[in-house]
Amino acid sequence: MAATVQPAPPPAADCSSGAEWGIHADWLWRGERCHWRVLGEENAPALVLVHGFAAGSGHWRRNAAVLAAAGWRVYGIDLIGFGASSQPSLRLDNRLWARQLQAFLEQVVQGPAVLVGHSLGGLVALSCAVFFPQLVRAVVAAPLPDPTLLLAGSSSPPRRRPWQRRLQRWLVTLLCQLLPLELLVPLIAHSPLLDLGIQSAYSEAVIGDRDLHRLIARPARRPGAVRALRAMSIAMALRPHGATAPALLRRLGRPLLLIWGQRDRLVPVQVAQQVRRLRPELPLTVLPGSGHCPHDEHADAFNAALLQWLDQLPAAETLSGPGR
Template sequence: MPPRSGSNWGEQSQAEFGPWRCHWRRLGSKQSPALVLLHGFGAASGHWRDNAADFEAAGFCVYAIDLLGFGQSDQPSIKLDNRIWSLQLQKFLIEVVQGPAVLVGNSLGALVALTTAVFAPELVVAVVAAPLPDPTLIQPLPLRRSPWKRKLERFLVNSIARLLPLGPLIALLRQPALLRLGIGSAYSNPARINQELVKLIQQPARRSGAPGALAGMVRGMALRPGAATAPQLLPRLSCPLLLLWGKQDRLVPVQISKKILAYIPKNRCDLELIEGIGHCFHDEDPERFNQLVLNWLKAGNISA
């Protein structure tokens, strides 16, 4: 039997996405409705260490993937943004899951889930975003940008990505003391920041492809077209959405959640603000997170 908890949970395997290998894991029967867990920036599928078993016990076949550049997936130096990660997820849903699924995402994973629900709605039953970050929710991109302005933006972003000393920076930040400090900014509950969590985030940063992948993320996320940003994706969302936001989130302030509600009809979005929780609700208080998600799915009669 595969482990049901801890960062090594689930039966693990590899899938292909173009020329790259992508790591994924599963817990539960393939005949059960599918639920896919999507990690946040800097994390990996192991970050759902105390979530998968509860969802499996509730009757779901639980999957999780490492997005390109993270975890045990390949770290290409191409431009990486939520469109590429969404294509990775779509291929995974078609070839591995072989059908639609409920998508549960933390932070960057929530943006990938939203992107997939808009670009491939036939593959997504519902989205749980905990929380949903995107800098364009603070400063939306203009609907039209002149060609010269787009060229200037590309030049500046590519120059910055080339000049940034990402290798030495990653080497510095992956030191345990600094890494714990960084993780602490995302957690309101320091008791959850243990050696298992530090190792989970530290290991991918030690790989040789980490600087190139990070540079690709800088380029990709900064140069996305407006159609791939949350303000333009949210009005096109057709499936139910649950937003879960920690009131003590220091990385993506809770005020952003109110901006999201302005982009989407209220009958398609439920918002829960959680007291005493930071940026990683699913890992800070997994029991409460799991129950909230399962109650919402049950109330909406939602399954894959």
């Protein structure tokens, strides 16, 4: 299905940098509208930027232009439920987003790509690389969040009986339905609490950054935000073991770079050590002084580390799967 190009919102100066970077477009997937953008030469190798929780493709405002200037065709996608994409009550978990990414690579990018994900986007990129390896050249997770990584050294959980799975599903659904999200989400989205939440992801002061506030606030204030958040909370809590980060890491057959902020309070750098207990050979870059958003907070150091690693990747032709 062809992507339908929509005019981009008016940029402050040009569309090569800032939160409105790139040429914006919409693409229909399974009846849901998906927003995406692109920057760079058409025949350059593809790189897809996948945002984290509560953000959108605009969060790569300090990276896309640098990557494009380095010779990459840079795409940014808004995952279903986030950014300017649809906010349905589907089962929103990393399996569904990996399928969205698979279709995006097949129908829009039309070939394999390097996937660079921030936080939740890193988990989605990892999932896509495991489930659809022919479409993924390599993965960057900056960082890689998943509560199951705290148990990375333990053995696989015992198989639950059908009644146990039904009981868990019922309890999780009930608890998520009882959460007063209809009150909490608008309260946070329209008050200084949102700025405090954003600040928790950064080491340096960002309160007063209007572009950052706007790109987080817009999706949170849309009518479907509560519906999508509740659907995601249920689906992520009920994922099968095979969709958790430890299981995915064990199956991964593509290069993976980990980038972590030294001062990340949301996903502490100790989690990276848990990842490396599973895959000791994985390269890890820790950015001093950075919080949970190293790509935005210390963009120069992030871009340099990323480009240095990308330069070492094998050529796309050496990988199996469709070529560009």
